[in-house]
Amino acid sequence: MSGIGLDSAGEEMTGRRGAVLDAVLALLVERGAAALTMAAVARRASCSKETLYKWFGDRDGLLSATVRWQASRVRAGAYDRQRLDAGSLRESLEGFAADWLNVIASETSVALNRVAIGQAGTLGGAVLANGRFAIGERLKPLLLDARSAGLIAFDDAEDAFRAFFGLVVRDVQIRRLLGDDFTLDAGADARRAVDQFLALYGATKTPARTG
Template sequence: MSALPDATFSDRQNEVLQTALRLLVEGGEKALTTAALARTANCSKESIYKWFGDRDGLLASIVTYQASRVRVIDAAALPKTREQFAEALELFARDLLDVLLSESSLALNRLCVGTVRGDEPGVGAVLLDRGKRRIEDRARRLLEAGRSGGHIAFDDAGAAYRALYGLIIGDLHIRAMLGDGDAVSAISITDQARAAVAQFLTLYAPAGAGGSSQT
């Protein structure tokens, strides 16, 4: 199965973004400066500005890069059987768990949350726009294709996605954000993804397919 990319960065740009994430994990927000990134990634500050723009642009690119790691099967080439559709959902679920529970994503989320002031989202707006919403939009297209193929049934794609997301993540992300490493280490990502998808397919099974269709 082929997966849809969500970014058009070059290999070199990806390397620089990986370095930026490493700096963020190891030293926090203060460690992520243009000078430190240029030195550590062995590139010029001019190249960083050219590729990513200012600091907000760099953060937006980091979020986009992270979101691209959550693969979604191309809906146009969606497998025809329910079993193959389940495999596509499991791929999404495993990637989502891998990315959201990674040290780099947790550090990035903590940075974004720390910029929120009242009704002002700060850098959090970038995380919502370039991360969460892009992942959701792509996953919803997969769910729509699954409905078209008769594998699932729903009226509201947004509600179906939120149900899938909730079954996959539960409270794991917030617990990891708060430093509960035991919650993450205690799970098998493969088992968690498989169980979440099985529950979702039962919950949204078409009428007459043995599940409780959500319509």
């Protein structure tokens, strides 16, 4: 996230909006959806309600923007598609999976998902579009490049992504939503998920992880 006070007005605006969305997440965690009003957010973010309405439209727009902001924390790993090999594929997949686990298991994501469950027709759609579906579109280019490089084999990218989704997420999200405060080792879980994914889809020249 860009900081306030940089040369570009666009970067400053991004920083200010990000601070507002972080304030929304903090309020959801601390006080729940019932306390999330435009006035409460304005106080927490030290801005005016008029600014919130100008930027986000209404409370639903603010919540949808918050979903997108939280989902943006899951990033596809940077890689050189011309030099993609077994090691860089594994590294990218493990980094993506670890980021994903840390985000979905966080208190902020749990709070957002609980609100979305109660507003399945509005916010629930935003969570699907900017969560599971958007994340799939971020990962599929890596899967397709890896297939082109002969590192993995599959017929349909969506099917491959769904398998990866299941191996990474497992029951983590539902347990968090139901209040199970278990210890998550995102790095170890990510490595296990990638091991299992490559066992299912890895081409013969993709070596097993060592160590």
